[in-house]
Amino acid sequence: MTKQRIPYQPDTITPPGETLAELLEERGITEEDLAQRLGSSVEAIRTIIDGHTSIDVEMAEQLEKIVGVSAEYWLNHEAKYRASLLHKEVR
Numbered sequence: 001m002t003k004q005r006i007p008y009q010p011d012t013i014t015p016p017g018e019t020l021a022e023l024l025e026e027r028g029i030t031e032e033d034l035a036q037r038l039g040s041s042v043e044a045i046r047t048i049i050d051g052h053t054s055i056d057v058e059m060a061e062q063l064e065k066i067v068g069v070s071a072e073y074w075l076n077h078e079a080k081y082r083a084s085l086l087h088k089e090v091r
Contacts, residue, residue, distance in 0.1 A: 016074055017050060020063065021049045023067045029066070029067070034066065055074045055075070060072075
């Protein structure tokens with residue numbers, strides 16, 4: 001007998017920026033440090049952390065180099081987060 005798998009669908013998915021903020025803290029990297037390494041502004045970093053700006057392929061690749069988490073992870077997390085926002089709007 002095979003069991004039917006029910007996909008896990010949490011009610012909320014945190015923005016990838018929240019994960020980024022946690023990783024920066026763990027690694028002792030400030031938002032200012034990250035902005036400098038990325039050649040970006042602190043304001044731009046904060047919009048990512050707050051979930052207002054999406055992580056694109058280029059940003060994901062840069063984050064992989066700086067925080068050591070794969071670009072694939074960032075892109076998947078971003079896609080799931082944006083899909084969850086759309087799903088909430090439809091309800």
